[in-house]
Amino acid sequence: MKSLTSLQLFLLLLTTVFNLFSSTAAIGVNYGMVSDNLPSPTEVANFIKTKTIFDSVKIFDTNPDVLRAFANTGITMTVTIPNGEIPNLANEGAASAWVNANIQPFHPQTKIKYISIGNEIVLIGNPAHINGLVPAMRTLTEALRKAGPQFQDIKVTSAHALNMFQGLTVPSLARFRVDLTETFFKPVLQFHQQNKSPFMINPYPYFELNVMSNNIDFAVFRKTPGVFDPASKKTYSNALDSLLDKTYTAMSALGFGDVDIVIGETGWPSLGDPGNKAADMDNAASYNGHLIRKIVSGVGTPLMPNKKFETYIFLLFNENQKPGPLTEKNWGLFQPDFSPVYTSGALRDGPQPNLSNPGFDFEVKPGQPLPKPVQPMPAPPADNAKKFCVPKPEATDAQLQNNLDYACSHGIDCRPIQAGGVCVEPATVRSRAAFAMNSYFKSKLGVDSACDFSGTGQVTTVDPSYGNCRYV
Template identity: 95%
Template sequence: MKSLTSLQLFLLLSTTVFNLFSSTAAIGVNYGMVADNLPSPTEVANFIKSKTIFDSVKIFDTNPNVLRAFANTGITMTVTIPNGEIPNLANEGAASAWVNANIQPFHPQTKIKYISIGNEIVLLGNPAHINGLVPAMIALTEALRKAGPQFQDIKVTSAHALNMFQGLTVPSLARFRVDLAETFFKPVLQFHQQNKSPFMINPYPYFELNVMSDNIDYAVFRKTPGVFDPTSKKTYSNALDSLLDKTYTAMSALGFGDVDIVIGETGWPSLGDPGNKAAGMDNAASYNGHLIRKIVSGAGTPLMPNRKFETYIFALFNENQKPGPIAEKNWGLFQPDFSPVYTSGALRDGPQPNLGNPGFDAEVKPGQPLPKPVQPMPSPPAANAKKFCVPKPEATDAQLQNNLDYACGQGIDCRPIQAGGVCVEPATVRCRAGFAMNSYFKSKLGVDSACDFGGTGQLTTVDPSYGNCRYV
């Protein structure tokens, strides 16, 4: 397919028929469980069904207790396959066995809507996961077909972080990374187009602040002069619209503007480390409160007007065992006792947030051009190859075991520290945790805060590699 000129692309964008997409939008929530004080899945299911506006839930595994708890509630579920299982699932037999073990015992009593194969695999950068995704998606779809007609309404997808764009640019000129556009994203989008499944993304304006001149008001939907895109002549009143339109433009440039977009994760932390001016209750209430109002309204975006996006807010609960900065533990809308962390509008009969003048449904005149970043975008992992994350000497084995479990649970490749792996010896918690912590740190593009692990990690320029065990 020939590449489109900017003019041709915008003619395409302006004439796309949006009635291809659902006229209603689900408001869902991510139900994470990295905590030791959460209520039972049955209590959670009852709370979501009876007290909240959420009609869908996304989990990060296929926890059978959770799936049983949501049976006959009418709430739709998204389940997630760990990144490490992707290569194996390209095998049809393995895919069928996975469906038999994880889907057939629960669906349709538990309404499983999506299976997300992996999470943010491009960000984590494991070639085996990237190369294996489309074959696994195809094999799993075929396994669902063979399992029977009652399983064919389940769609297969994968959630993507937004490190997928080539450089910094306005939404109207966004393109997928040149190293992955034709080899990865095009086959992924072809799969979605052929199977009428959505392209799932995790847009987080909170993590984009460094390329928005730290414009917190713009990120959390407060009224600002707006950001003007001189190519499309559109003004952006909030960061989420910009991220969604970047995604749509990049998809359209490859010829897949008709593929639906689902927001798999987005949210804002209500508490952060000292000096973190972005994390806080006021900003979290503004972001999530406006987000809910925006999704329900169907306001769409400048390039996708009147389009509703199925959206999953991150997250249901604060999770007290997540390592890393304080903010990592404080993305929840609710405390473990179901009390609201702040007023977000997520309770069905609860108070509504005082949002003032929102930054998405008011008419905004063209404002300033896109701000220049005050600091460069994070470098890819290779650029940080001489910086490593290792345990602090005073970290206990119990703390390091928690770090190990968490890091490996985030989809990094932990096979080198498993039986038969090149880093399995010496078989101590400290050595295995050190490898996992460093891999997690690199998966987050070498951002220093990703090595905090609750104060048990530290950065070093001394390469901890040994023998055939390489810390990359």
């Protein structure tokens, strides 16, 4: 066979690399703006297009300045409708009015791919939002169809937190919560199957640390012995694969394994409050660096090999006005001046992170025994139910009001501390904040870092329940 010249070898390599990247799933970024020091949307759009690997952006509202800035850039967008709009959008007239006001002026110059109705509504637990989601998705889809053929490719979805599984089990046996399987998840998945739209999830290994015995290395893709699923005989080298396969198994059990899964949010904070050992730059760089390589490679998961997941990393910028623990301000890949917070691999021509586990599986030579996995997957600490989160004595009312507002706007059912609720008395900021802080702490499965609240919270084993007000 005729040998190839250096030029021919170079062209062959170039073609191979191009085919690899052109055939992989999209990788995007969440663009949050809870900050007073961010560059203009036009500058952001230009930075993403010219400097980063991202080809898509997800925003948390229909900010017209942002939509206008991304016009004609070629970057696709996902826009999020706030949870409070869900009941209203079930009305045909309201859905059509929303499309006319928020989508028509910007499409097709702005490439809108998904409209996400609400965010993590099961976690927040408002019955009106949960019951209204599927009707709103149906009505908005019909409104897009009636608006014209140029809107037919926009898919409607909603992003879900991973508090949707029944109990703690291995990935191959996961099921949706029994109280919502028939009334919520089955209709949601039926909608997606009928409309060829994706089921969007927000898998955060950071918030699952307590479930995995605080195994940070497993959470951030570092090499570990792995975790074994005795039912499927699969070994998991990282937490994200486990969360994705749990979702796939629960969907398949209902007959919807053919519905695409899109990762709407995932990431890792680079800074936390004192005592938070998980939130640092090394862990963030390891998680997001490995994540980017995983998504680009299209390697898939143990139960979904070679599956390509469209993924949106959380978050583009650090947001200095986010309330709550210090971690909430430090999920960003970049500072407001576009300098990297750490090396993640998100810059197109920038440095690459030093990854300890680039293959995402075990490299075993012939005749070499497999690494001994953990059997079965670790359960949460036995004393988790005995831990509570309460304010520190020195915390001020202003600080506690911030904690209260943050918890109640991030997935906590605060009706017990509202008028007529069993925990409304005593009517002090400290009492109401204590209930909300503990509820937020429990929603994060009791991981200690969820009780930081910028140094104003503390973990205790003393149950603060009183009367009919129970701290669960």
